Amino acid sequence: MRDTPCLVVDADVLEANLSAMAEHARARGLALRPHAKTHKSLDIARHQLAHGAVGLTVATVAEAEVFAAGGFDDLFIAYPIWAEGPRAERLRALTTLARVRVGADSVESVRMLAAAVHAGRRAAGSASDRADSTPLAIAVEVDSGHHRSGCAPDRAAEVAAAARDARLAVDGVFTFPGHSYGLGAGDDAARDEAAALTIARDALTAAGIPCPIVSGGSTPSAHAADQGVLTELRPGVYALGDAQQWELGSCDPASIALWALATVVSRREGIVVLDAGSKMLGADRPGWTTGFGRVLDAPEARIVALSEHHATISLPVGMDAPAVGTRMRVAPNHVCSAVNLADALVIERAGVETGTWSVSARGANT
Amino acid sequence: MRDTPCLVVDADVLEANLSAMAEHARARGLALRPHAKTHKSLDIARHQLAHGAVGLTVATVAEAEVFAAGGFDDLFIAYPIWAEGPRAERLRALTTLARVRVGADSVESVRMLAAAVHAGRRAAGSASDRADSTPLAIAVEVDSGHHRSGCAPDRAAEVAAAARDARLAVDGVFTFPGHSYGLGAGDDAARDEAAALTIARDALTAAGIPCPIVSGGSTPSAHAADQGVLTELRPGVYALGDAQQWELGSCDPASIALWALATVVSRREGIVVLDAGSKMLGADRPGWTTGFGRVLDAPEARIVALSEHHATISLPVGMDAPAVGTRMRVAPNHVCSAVNLADALVIERAGVETGTWSVSARGANT
Numbered sequence: 113m114r115d116t117p118c119l120v121v122d123a124d125v126l127e128a129n130l131s132a133m134a135e136h137a138r139a140r141g142l143a144l145r146p147h148a149k150t151h152k153s154l155d156i157a158r159h160q161l162a163h164g165a166v167g168l169t170v171a172t173v174a175e176a177e178v179f180a181a182g183g184f185d186d187l188f189i190a191y192p193i194w195a196e197g198p199r200a201e202r203l204r205a206l207t208t209l210a211r212v213r214v215g216a217d218s219v220e221s222v223r224m225l226a227a228a229v230h231a232g233r234r235a236a237g238s239a240s241d242r243a244d245s246t247p248l249a250i251a252v253e254v255d256s257g258h259h260r261s262g263c264a265p266d267r268a269a270e271v272a273a274a275a276r277d278a279r280l281a282v283d284g285v286f287t288f289p290g291h292s293y294g295l296g297a298g299d300d301a302a303r304d305e306a307a308a309l310t311i312a313r314d315a316l317t318a319a320g321i322p323c324p325i326v327s328g329g330s331t332p333s334a335h336a337a338d339q340g341v342l343t344e345l346r347p348g349v350y351a352l353g354d355a356q357q358w359e360l361g362s363c364d365p366a367s368i369a370l371w372a373l374a375t376v377v378s379r380r381e382g383i384v385v386l387d388a389g390s391k392m393l394g395a396d397r398p399g400w401t402t403g404f405g406r407v408l409d410a411p412e413a414r415i416v417a418l419s420e421h422h423a424t425i426s427l428p429v430g431m432d433a434p435a436v437g438t439r440m441r442v443a444p445n446h447v448c449s450a451v452n453l454a455d456a457l458v459i460e461r462a463g464v465e466t467g468t469w470s471v472s473a474r475g476a477n478t
Numbered sequence: 479m480r481d482t483p484c485l486v487v488d489a490d491v492l493e494a495n496l497s498a499m500a501e502h503a504r505a506r507g508l509a510l511r512p513h514a515k516t517h518k519s520l521d522i523a524r525h526q527l528a529h530g531a532v533g534l535t536v537a538t539v540a541e542a543e544v545f546a547a548g549g550f551d552d553l554f555i556a557y558p559i560w561a562e563g564p565r566a567e568r569l570r571a572l573t574t575l576a577r578v579r580v581g582a583d584s585v586e587s588v589r590m591l592a593a594a595v596h597a598g599r600r601a602a603g604s605a606s607d608r609a610d611s612t613p614l615a616i617a618v619e620v621d622s623g624h625h626r627s628g629c630a631p632d633r634a635a636e637v638a639a640a641a642r643d644a645r646l647a648v649d650g651v652f653t654f655p656g657h658s659y660g661l662g663a664g665d666d667a668a669r670d671e672a673a674a675l676t677i678a679r680d681a682l683t684a685a686g687i688p689c690p691i692v693s694g695g696s697t698p699s700a701h702a703a704d705q706g707v708l709t710e711l712r713p714g715v716y717a718l719g720d721a722q723q724w725e726l727g728s729c730d731p732a733s734i735a736l737w738a739l740a741t742v743v744s745r746r747e748g749i750v751v752l753d754a755g756s757k758m759l760g761a762d763r764p765g766w767t768t769g770f771g772r773v774l775d776a777p778e779a780r781i782v783a784l785s786e787h788h789a790t791i792s793l794p795v796g797m798d799a800p801a802v803g804t805r806m807r808v809a810p811n812h813v814c815s816a817v818n819l820a821d822a823l824v825i826e827r828a829g830v831e832t833g834t835w836s837v838s839a840r841g842a843n844t
Contacts (some may be wrong), residue, residue, distance in 0.1 A: 395815060
């Protein structure tokens with residue numbers, strides 16, 4: 113018996129999720145480069161490559177370091193890295209272990225990346241500094257409607273040209289259609305993604321800059337990814353699923369492979385309090401969700417309040433409050449946040465614990 | 479130069495916060511038992527004891543284990559612990575290292591705690607099992623209006639009597655007036671706290687159960703803690719402060735001792751994007767806050783969106799967007815969540831880094 117709360121992964125459900133997305137990408141001729149920030153696990157990443165993923169996406173240099181040390185040699189840091197100080201040196205070291213692609217959405221960040229890489233090459237006394245031998249490639253991030261990072265699609269060539277002029281390889285363009293995270297928003301976000309990437313790709317081509325990679329994808333928009341434009345998909349959450357995907361309709365509850373196992377510690381009429389709070393589930397709570405996660409064993413229940421070590425569950429009318437000590441499974445709203453709070457995941461097959469997997473890149477933020 | 483994002487603590491501001499709350503408690507004749515879940519740091523806890531704290535409050539057995547191993551011998555696990563399985567054994571082991579008080583809000587949980595402790599005592603072959611030598615004391619948790627855990631105040635004697643009957647020591651009663659977390663709610667929450675604790679204390683007394691400890695307090699209600707009823711205060715956040723306390727009026731921005739140091743990685747008209755997202759700041763965002771944290775270097779700016787590695791900042795009219803690469807300080811909404819995401823805190827005095835402190839109890843959830 114394990115003490116609660118803890119995060120549990122059903123390895124069979126995970127495997128089915130990996131297989132389904134791999135098949136989806138394969139059928140559309142898209143390269144699959146799953147985002148490893150979701151699981152931060154070398155074990156899960158190995159399974160993704162076994163299903164045919166071409167490499168991994170990560171969010172930070174620190175995540176890339178963990179996966180490179182674990183033997184992954186094709187990494188895309190899909191983030192506009194500012195390569196100053198120790199991070200510049202770390203990025204150079206990383207390129208000795210893996211083929212590294214980095215996001216950029218400004219001329220300034222491209223120049224900083226180039227300075228970091230070329231300084232290292234000069235320091236190493238390399239005789240060659242031709243662009244085609246650069247160990248670091250750039251992908252230009254464009255905004256497709258999420259309005260986070262990313263330049264306007266029609267300015268992508270400007271950033272790509274700066275990379276070319278600074279003797280960095282250019283892989284192509286990418287976007288994150290994060291506005292797919294809204295009820296019924298996935299199809300429109302996929303259309304926005306395709307439109308923005310088309311403009312960006314065509315701008316690079318018009319500027320004489322080849323654009324072999326056109327990368328997009330989020331879990332809620334992956335089903336509608338435009339195979340006429342995209343060459344690469346980067347979903348992350350699909351591997352494990354969560355309450356948000358369930359409520360968005362991107363997965364059904366039976367496909368949620370990760371939950372927090374929690375214990376009823378307090379009860380009253382119509383209410384139970386579980387011992388999995390925001391320090392286990394994460395505090396993510398977009399306005400369109402029905403609560404702070406979902407109780408897999410009581411789908412009609414609602415998590416109406418969440419503090420650090422308490423989830424307050426409002427039970428459906430007619431349901432007797434489970435006794436204190438009862439164990440229940442809770443799907444976090446956002447699995448990426450939950451995993452990043454745990455040092456290890458408990459692995460089950462058919463309800464039987466088979467071991468644990470380390471969350472190797474937990475806290476790898478820098 | 480450190481890579482961003484990272485959490486920084488100004489040790490002088492911290493010290494001033496510790497001193498002010500210690501003086502507040504001392505002036506009112508209240509014992510101060512700070513909640514260590516806020517900082518999870520042995521270093522900060524030592525400073526709190528140096529300022530006169532009588533012991534620590536923690537939220538989990540795992541946190542208690544970390545602090546007991548660090549030499550703290552008076553611990554209150556202010557949580558309705560369900561002492562089953564490995565946790566029962568861990569609790570017994572803990573009582574050999576420290577004086578341990580545990581919360582309970584039901585007869586069932588009291589009986590489980592008693593079974594755990596007495597099983598251990600029998601196993602150890604102790605000749606004495608009188609209640610007054612019990613290494614574990616109970617405090618009855620009552621609900622004062624936050625409606626989380628805690629029994630109704632007029633039922634406190636029932637839980638206390640179960641503890642007495644099960645040969646557990648009873649320290650008294652406690653509550654967490656968490657409904658103090660609302661604009662202007664601190665004074666009313668303190669009144670509710672006093673009212674509930676008075677009912678509970680009087681119920682124990684009427685049942686012939688001594689009630690030496692009457693414990694309450696949250697940072698937003700501590701200023702109004704009723705010195706006529708309370709004997710003990712358990713605030714946590716006051717040590718470090720955060721954007722929520724600032725917006726509640728419980729601290730001013732100059733008293734915020736912890737921030738995330740972050741870098742501008744993307745910018746456009748009126749907007750900058752920083753590299754400190756929810757995996758550094760936490761995703762807490764109650765409806766009464768103005769955003770997902772506050773930018774200490776731009777108090778009028780608002781954090782309008784937060785994803786895992788991006789904080790999207792809307793700048794005030796007339797403020798030029800800082801250049802990519804600019805570093806800015808962000809106060810998280812809820813410092814307890816932010817600290818629990820970091821392995822270490824960078825310590826500064828007068829803007830100069832003096833070392834790091836480990837977040838020793840990070841992730842200690844069970």
